[in-house]
Amino acid sequence: MKLRRRVAAGFAVLCLLFLALVTLQLVVGDRLQTQHADRMARIDWMADSNRSILQFMTDAETGVRGFQLTGDIDYLRPYDTGRAGAFVELTRLIARAPDAGIEKLVGDERVAVDRWLYGYAIPIVNAGVVDTDAARAAHGKALFDQLRTANGAAARAIAAERDATVATDRRTIGQVQLLFAGLAVLVLVTGLAMAYVHQRHLLQPVEYIRQTLRRLADGDLGARAEQTGPAEMRAVIGTLNDLAAEIQRLLTAEQARADTGEVRQRIAAELRTEREDPTENGRRLARMLGAALGAEAVYGQYAVGRGAAFSVSWPENAPALAPDVVRRVRAGQPGKARDVAGLPGALAVAMTGDDDCAAGLLLINRPARPDWTDDERALVAGLGRDIDHAIRQQRLALRQSRLISELRVLDEQKDVFVSTVTHELRTPLTSILGYSEMLSDGGGLTPMQERGLAAILRNAHRLQATVADLLLLDRNNERIGAEAVPVDLAVMVTGVHDELAAAARSKNVDTTLEVGAARVRGDSVQLERALRKLTDNAIKFTPPGGRVELCLSAEGPNAVISITDTGMGIPADDLPGVFTPFHRATNAMDEAVQGTGLGLAIVRNIIAEHGGTVSVRSALGQGSTFTIVLPALATVAA
Ligand code: ADP
Numbered sequence: 001m002k003l004r005r006r007v008a009a010g011f012a013v014l015c016l017l018f019l020a021l022v023t024l025q026l027v028v029g030d031r032l033q034t035q036h037a038d039r040m041a042r043i044d045w046m047a048d049s050n051r052s053i054l055q056f057m058t059d060a061e062t063g064v065r066g067f068q069l070t071g072d073i074d075y076l077r078p079y080d081t082g083r084a085g086a087f088v089e090l091t092r093l094i095a096r097a098p099d100a101g102i103e104k105l106v107g108d109e110r111v112a113v114d115r116w117l118y119g120y121a122i123p124i125v126n127a128g129v130v131d132t133d134a135a136r137a138a139h140g141k142a143l144f145d146q147l148r149t150a151n152g153a154a155a156r157a158i159a160a161e162r163d164a165t166v167a168t169d170r171r172t173i174g175q176v177q178l179l180f181a182g183l184a185v186l187v188l189v190t191g192l193a194m195a196y197v198h199q200r201h202l203l204q205p206v207e208y209i210r211q212t213l214r215r216l217a218d219g220d221l222g223a224r225a226e227q228t229g230p231a232e233m234r235a236v237i238g239t240l241n242d243l244a245a246e247i248q249r250l251l252t253a254e255q256a257r258a259d260t261g262e263v264r265q266r267i268a269a270e271l272r273t274e275r276e277d278p279t280e281n282g283r284r285l286a287r288m289l290g291a292a293l294g295a296e297a298v299y300g301q302y303a304v305g306r307g308a309a310f311s312v313s314w315p316e317n318a319p320a321l322a323p324d325v326v327r328r329v330r331a332g333q334p335g336k337a338r339d340v341a342g343l344p345g346a347l348a349v350a351m352t353g354d355d356d357c358a359a360g361l362l363l364i365n366r367p368a369r370p371d372w373t374d375d376e377r378a379l380v381a382g383l384g385r386d387i388d389h390a391i392r393q394q395r396l397a398l399r400q401s402r403l404i405s406e407l408r409v410l411d412e413q414k415d416v417f418v419s420t421v422t423h424e425l426r427t428p429l430t431s432i433l434g435y436s437e438m439l440s441d442g443g444g445l446t447p448m449q450e451r452g453l454a455a456i457l458r459n460a461h462r463l464q465a466t467v468a469d470l471l472l473l474d475r476n477n478e479r480i481g482a483e484a485v486p487v488d489l490a491v492m493v494t495g496v497h498d499e500l501a502a503a504a505r506s507k508n509v510d511t512t513l514e515v516g517a518a519r520v521r522g523d524s525v526q527l528e529r530a531l532r533k534l535t536d537n538a539i540k541f542t543p544p545g546g547r548v549e550l551c552l553s554a555e556g557p558n559a560v561i562s563i564t565d566t567g568m569g570i571p572a573d574d575l576p577g578v579f580t581p582f583h584r585a586t587n588a589m590d591e592a593v594q595g596t597g598l599g600l601a602i603v604r605n606i607i608a609e610h611g612g613t614v615s616v617r618s619a620l621g622q623g624s625t626f627t628i629v630l631p632a633l634a635t636v637a638a
Pocket of ligand 1: 541567584589
């Protein structure tokens with residue numbers, strides 16, 4: 001705004017100046033013309049007046065000569081008017097003579113007039129008679145010639161004055177015109193100069209701005225424009241420079257962020273990589289960190305398990321850390337990057353320790369550039385946390401694998417124990433059962449002995465069933481699987497239902513049966529065992545007045561058998577474990593329902609061996625549904 005006002009004001013002044021000049025030229029020219037006209041009018045008047053003097057005197061001379069020759073008094077009239085008129089003109093001419101020269105010439109003329117008058121005319125007139133004296137006439141003529149000569153001299157002087165005046169005025173007018181032309185040119189030149197200066201004034205900074213923008217666009221982020229020109233231009237350039245600086249700052253920050261992200265990614269990839277030598281990871285990480293942060297040395301100390309502590313450094317010949325530095329860093333809060341007292345330029349992060357593993361550390365030493373930026377500190381802290389996390393994961397994995405192998409050993413021991421006990425029980429049990437049955441069949445026992453024998457037989461049978469179940473679950477004991485044959489599930493489900501319906505009725509549990517057509521390929525004995533165990537359970541865990549439903553259906557490519565009861569149900573916490581051997585739900589144990597916890601495990605094995613699945617849905621106190629899904633055989637019709 002200021003600049004525009006200044007330029008506008010400058011041009012307005014120039015225009016005013018030009019107008020003033022034109023006006024002045026008109027006024028001055030007009031005045032000069034007027035003065036010139038005045039002067040010329042006066043000179044013309046003087047010339048006329050001088051001519052009149054000669055005319056008047058010629059009239060007077062003619063009159064005097066007429067009177068001299070004739071004595072006629074009438075001739076004296078032109079003499080009198082001529083003489084009077086000449087004197088009037090002479091007096092006026094002398095009074096208005098412009099300079100002493102002309103004044104003197106007019107004076108001389110007057111003297112010549114006087115001489116003619118007093119030397120010739122007046123004596124003639126005063127004589128009052130005809131005078132024929134030729135000598136007097138010649139004298140008068142001579143005197144008049146003198147007068148004519150004087151008048152001629154004055155006329156010439158007036159003409160010369162006229163020429164001089166014309167020349168002087170013309171020169172003056174010329175000079176004035178020249179002066180105005182010069183001034184006009186000056187104003188014009190000033191205007192042009194102003195325009196040129198302003199143009200330079202504006203164009204130079206604009207050129208700087210253009211060049212700077214070009215350089216910025218070409219990627220030269222350090223480009224800045226020189227702050228010149230008027231205040232507005234300087235302000236614009238200042239803003240442009242600020243903008244360029246801000247862009248540079250943002251891009252630099254973005255670049256730093258990208259670099260940081262890249263380092264973290266590389267470190268994360270290294271942390272995920274499993275190497276045979278666990279110190280190799282550490283060494284690689286130290287090298288990456290050292291290179292990324294321009295460090296002189298990087299140290300890492302960490303433990304992944306009891307007796308598995310590692311210490312790495314980069315470069316390998318880096319001087320060892322002082323024990324008290326190690327102690328102090330390890331004692332720090334894990335995941336926080338801190339300066340290390342007594343080690344200028346060092347930044348360290350402590351690593352978490354636990355009962356088995358001592359705390360670790362990550363220390364980066366950069367004495368050449370001890371001023372760590374906030375971003376660098378954040379990066380080191382973040383990396384420290386990442387490494388710490390990876391180490392903890394490794395510890396967990398190590399512990400988990402140890403635990404798994406311990407459990408595996410325990411499981412194997414259990415299998416050996418169960419297998420041994422089962423086999424050891426089988427022989428004495430056979431003999432107990434054999435002899436008991438023999439005694440029972442032999443008769444001759446007292447009623448009390450019979451009751452005792454019945455109890456022995458009942459419990460021996462239970463034990464035999466348990467042993468049979470254990471044998472079925474024994475992995476070392478290969479089941480002699482019968483050849484797979486087509487099994488009509490409808491017949492099987494109906495058979496199991498009919499077989500167990502009596503037991504249910506005696507417990508006042510209602511049973512229903514809903515059978516569709518479905519066949520599978522498999523071992524009918526095993527499948528029936530599984531179905532019987534589930535139905536047994538349903539009746540066993542359902543209180544009197546309840547209901548058990550058996551349902552067989554074909555669903556797509558599968559045969560689905562579901563056994564639903566309205567019994568005690570299974571607590572949600574126990575549901576995931578019910579198919580595990582020996583697992584019994586808490587409510588079943590609380591209510592002292594008899595069982596070994598082997599049945600469902602056997603069911604699961606049998607169904608799995610047939611390529612199917614068994615699952616359970618249950619609500620505590622409302623009942624359970626066990627569902628067997630088996631791949632079905634195509635129906636007979638199909
Ligand atoms: P057992 O019946 O001999 O205890 P199982 O392996 O057959 O062993 O069953 C494991 C446990 O699952 C049972 O102890 C019981 O807690 C629970 N269970 C199985 N079937 C049912 C059912 N129909 N209703 C309620 N609980 C059941």
